Amino acid sequence: MIFRQLFDPQSSTYTYLLADSESGEAVLVDPVFEQVRRDAALIEELHLRLVCTIDTHVHADHVTGAWMLNHRLGSQIAISAASGAKGAHRYLADGDICGFGSRSLTVRATPGHTNGCITLVLDDESMAFTGDCLLIRGTGRTDFQGGDPHAMFRAVHERIFSLPETCLLFPAHDYRGLTVTSVGEERRFNPRLGGELCEADFVGYMTNLGLPHPRQIDVAVPANLTCGSAANLPAQAADPDWAPLSYSFAGIWELSPQWLEENLRAVQIIDVREPDEFDGPLGRLPQARLISLGELSGRTGELDKERPIVTVCRAGGRSAQATVVLRRAGFENVANLPGGMLRWRAEGRAVENAAM
Structure with missing residues (x-):
């Protein structure tokens, strides 16, 4: 049981x-x-x-x-x-x-x-x-x-x-x-x-x-x-409707790789890996911008609160924490890419600067 x-x-x-x-x-x-x-x-x-x-x-x-x-x-x-x-x-x-x-x-x-x-x-x-x-x-x-x-x-x-x-x-x-x-x-x-x-x-x-x-x-x-x-019923915040999101038991909104690949220009993609990873063999998503997780809380002023944000890392863990940081900073439309670059590459999706 x-x-x-x-x-x-x-x-x-x-x-x-x-x-x-x-x-x-x-x-x-x-x-x-x-x-x-x-x-x-x-x-x-x-x-x-x-x-x-x-x-x-x-x-x-x-x-x-x-x-x-x-x-x-x-x-x-x-x-x-x-x-x-x-x-x-x-x-x-x-x-x-x-x-x-x-x-x-x-x-x-x-x-x-x-x-x-x-x-x-x-x-x-x-x-x-x-x-x-x-x-x-x-x-x-x-x-x-x-x-x-x-x-x-x-x-x-x-x-x-x-x-x-x-x-x-x-x-x-x-x-x-x-x-x-x-x-x-x-x-x-x-x-x-x-x-x-x-x-x-x-x-x-x-x-x-x-x-x-x-x-x-x-x-x-x-x-x-x-x-x-x-x-x-009392009032409750509605589910986000800017994309087909799912909510994990960990309390993180997540987005499917397929939807993201089809809508790359509709969102801000923030890669929270370190610079050597961003330029490393796994490559990076088209349109991705590097802001390492350790720097994110101090650089939120560089981001547009009106456009949804998708966070990315190697396997989805650091980027999940990045969504928490961004929500605390007042960003409402934020989602994580579960599985990160490992899943993205395994599914054969478009990358930049990747080792073949």
């Missing part, structure tokens, strides 16, 4: 990618709207097919990426039937199974943070995804969206702590950089409901938290009640 834990620093949200290695079918748990481009890039790079996104509840601190992923990748949208959300393809109830290839996640209802919270348990009970119910050495709050500390205490003890002690638990959030815990750890060490703490202890603890409401609640909840549909 393929497993990846992804993070959105703005909302401290974890998104989880699980995929069956043989079939390539995948599910994404708790996707974040602002990270859809990143998540789609990873799925495409790993040659996976996203069959479903699953939200563990109606989030109050970020907008789900479910709707946008459905439109980009054709994935089905799933959420708890008790959530009150509209626009999903599948409404989940306790005991339902979400399959991906030969693997599956089983739904366990774990209300308390909201009435529609669910925990997703992997088929072999080695992992569970607890949403905002059980966090690492903590729990989700219970003071809005129909929260109920009594329901949460019972859900954790009956539906999560009943899993094997070795079962790894992955929450939807962590605010201290922690990534994973286990049933055994939380039974013993969770300061809110572990050890010998009883339901009354937990209710008293949660009733007196005194937390402010999430900053994004007025935007996130209405959007998530429609699974992040376009009518309730």
Whole structure:
């Protein structure tokens, strides 16, 4: 099985990618709207097919990426039937199974943070995804969206702590950089409901938290009640349209060699190799201009911000970093040539000053 834990620093949200290695079918748990481009890039790079996104509840601190992923990748949208959300393809109830290839996640209802919270348990009970119910050495709050500390205490003890002690638990959030815990750890060490703490202890603890409401609640909840549909989406920068670009999981916009060869005069080609490489046996692209990577940040004033820029190097690594430098300097239409001159030459494309 393929497993990846992804993070959105703005909302401290974890998104989880699980995929069956043989079939390539995948599910994404708790996707974040602002990270859809990143998540789609990873799925495409790993040659996976996203069959479903699953939200563990109606989030109050970020907008789900479910709707946008459905439109980009054709994935089905799933959420708890008790959530009150509209626009999903599948409404989940306790005991339902979400399959991906030969693997599956089983739904366990774990209300308390909201009435529609669910925990997703992997088929072999080695992992569970607890949403905002059980966090690492903590729990989700219970003071809005129909929260109920009594329901949460019972859900954790009956539906999560009943899993094997070795079962790894992955929450939807962590605010201290922690990534994973286990049933055994939380039974013993969770300061809110572990050890010998009883339901009354937990209710008293949660009733007196005194937390402010999430900053994004007025935007996130209405959007998530429609699974992040376009009518309730916040603004997001559109994909560049000056060329047919692709976005890598590393966060780099890339351009195909074929398009570049056909449009050499439409862009600024910046070769970021050293001078001896620029004049060396690999040759250089027609129309290319040499500005070594180490000099680039100090020479951006020589470039035209109105014309797109394509960066080039030997194999695509230094030129990828060059796109980062240029974007920091305020250049918006920038792309890397993946594979660099090695790929360009291997594909038999036009070069200047090359050794035969």
